[in-house]
Amino acid sequence: GAVVSQHPSWVICKSGTSVKIECRSLDFQATTMFWYRQFPKQSLMLMATSNEGSKATYEQGVEKDKFLINHASLTLSTLTVTSAHPEDSSFYICSARLRGGAAGELFFGEGSRLTVL
Amino acid sequence: AQSVTQPDIHITVSEGASLELRCNYSYGATPYLFWYVQSPGQGLQLLLKYFSGDTLVQGIKGFEAEFKRSQSSFNLRKPSVHWSDAAEYFCAVAGTGGFKTIFGAGTRLFVKA
Numbered sequence: 001g002a003v004v005s006q007h008p009s010w011v012i013c014k015s016g017t018s019v020k021i022e023c024r025s026l027d028f029q030a031t032t033m034f035w036y037r038q039f040p041k042q043s044l045m046l047m048a049t050s051n052e053g054s055k056a057t058y059e060q061g062v063e064k065d066k067f068l069i070n071h072a073s074l075t076l077s078t079l080t081v082t083s084a085h086p087e088d089s090s091f092y093i094c095s096a097r098l099r100g101g102a103a104g105e106l107f108f109g110e111g112s113r114l115t116v117l
Numbered sequence: 118a119q120s121v122t123q124p125d126i127h128i129t130v131s132e133g134a135s136l137e138l139r140c141n142y143s144y145g146a147t148p149y150l151f152w153y154v155q156s157p158g159q160g161l162q163l164l165l166k167y168f169s170g171d172t173l174v175q176g177i178k179g180f181e182a183e184f185k186r187s188q189s190s191f192n193l194r195k196p197s198v199h200w201s202d203a204a205e206y207f208c209a210v211a212g213t214g215g216f217k218t219i220f221g222a223g224t225r226l227f228v229k230a
Binding site: 004006034041042043044046049091093095105106107108109110111113 | 217
């Protein structure tokens with residue numbers, strides 16, 4: 001149980017285009033999902049906290065107009081990288097907190113590698 | 118400020134040898150503590166967690182960790198490492214009242230034959 005799936009696993013796009021990454025909790029309801037960015041050989045950097053039915057909370061320094069987050073249902077959150085540029089190339093990971101679960105106990109997606117040409 | 122320190126960027130051990138990965142945290146109260154493992158190009162998998170009670174916690178894949186309040190540490194151990202354990206390991210801390218998780222910088226484990 002507690003499986004989180006991300007799609008796509010990897011994506012290559014041209015500079016200036018937008019890319020959408022989906023994060024789904026397959027067998028549980030996730031009231032809160034988190035989006036991270038991970039640079040090579042580095043730790044995870046929390047980008048934003050996504051709460052179902054409300055606006056996402058962005059971390060300082062993360063452009064909310066650049067990284068659009070939508071949490072339309074209890075099982076789906078999406079991250080859209082708008083007008084992507086090469087510097088947006090990274091590994092993006094989502095995680096979900098089990099509804100009623102303990103704080104900090106997170107279930108992670110497989111990650112999505114974005115390459116912007 | 119809340120923080121997690123993993124002093125070792127990378128560690129190399131021989132297959133069959135014991136392993137200890139260090140983790141120190143700074144937190145105002147007793148936090149929730151976690152160890153996650155990440156294989157290349159993959160998401161993170163929870164190895165074990167500590168919320169309260171017995172300070173020695175058992176996890177998956179033969180890992181265990183011990184919470185030492187006096188040292189603000191939560192070191193991960195395994196008595197005998199397998200080649201498949203080669204991966205990146207992250208220590209993490211979360212507050213009991215909030216949902217944000219803070220990750221350490223990670224320790225990359227290399228296993229040599």
